[in-house]
C-alpha cells in the first residue's frame with residue numbers, strides 16, 4: 039500500500055516522538071509499503087522518511103514550493119512532487135494514498151487529520167484512517183468529538199471512520215486489515231510491462 043503518514047514539523051518536541059516516527063518508518067518499509075509524506079526533512083516528517091528509506095522502503099514526498107525555497111525539501115525522496123501551495127499538496131497526498139496514519143503532531147497535523155476524517159464520515163472515501171497515540175496527546179480531542187456526538191453535532195459513524203491505536207504493531211495491523219484496495223508494487227508493475 040501507499041501509506042500517508044501525517045506527523046509533526048516542530049523542532050521543539052521530545053525525542054520520544056522522533057523515535058516513534060523512526061519506528062513507524064522502519065516498520066512501514068519492512069512490511070513492504072510505500073511512504074507518502076509531506077516531503078520535508080524536519081522533525082518527525084524527516085525521521086519517518088529517513089527511517090523508511092534506511093529500511094529499504096520507497097518514499098513519495100509532496101511539498102509546496104515555499105518549503106522547497108527554505109531548503110527543507112526531502113531531495114533524497116524516490117519521488118518528490120513540488121506543488122504551488124498547501125491545498126494542492128494535500129490533494130495530491132490524498133490521491134496517492136491507500137491509507138492514512140496520524141502520529142502526534144500540531145495544528146498542521148490536525149488539519150490533515152480532519153480533512154481525511156470528515157471525508158470518510160461523509161462517505162467520500164473508505165480508506166483506513168488510524169491514529170497512533172502512545173502517550174495520549176489526542177485524548178482530549180477524542181473526548182471533544184464524543185461531546186460533539188452526544189450533543190448531536192456529529193454523525194453516528196464518526197468513530198467508525200477512525201481507529202485509535204497505541205502501538206506501532208497495532209496501527210499497522212489495523213491499516214492492513216481494513217484496506218480495501220492495494221496497489222501493485224514497483225516490482226510487480228515492472229514484471230507486468232516486461
Ligand SMILES: C/C(=C\CNc1ncnc2c1ncn2[C@@H]1O[C@H](COP(=O)(O)O)[C@@H](O)[C@H]1O)CO
Nearest residue numbers: 044045046047048076078080143144145146147
Ligand atoms: C522550518 C521548519 C518547519 C517548516 N514547517 C513545515 N514544514 C513542512 N510541513 C509543514 C510545516 N508546517 C506545517 N506543515 C504541514 O503540516 C503538518 C505538520 O504540521 P504540525 O503543525 O507540525 O503538526 C505536516 O504534515 C505538513 O504537511 C522548522 O521549524
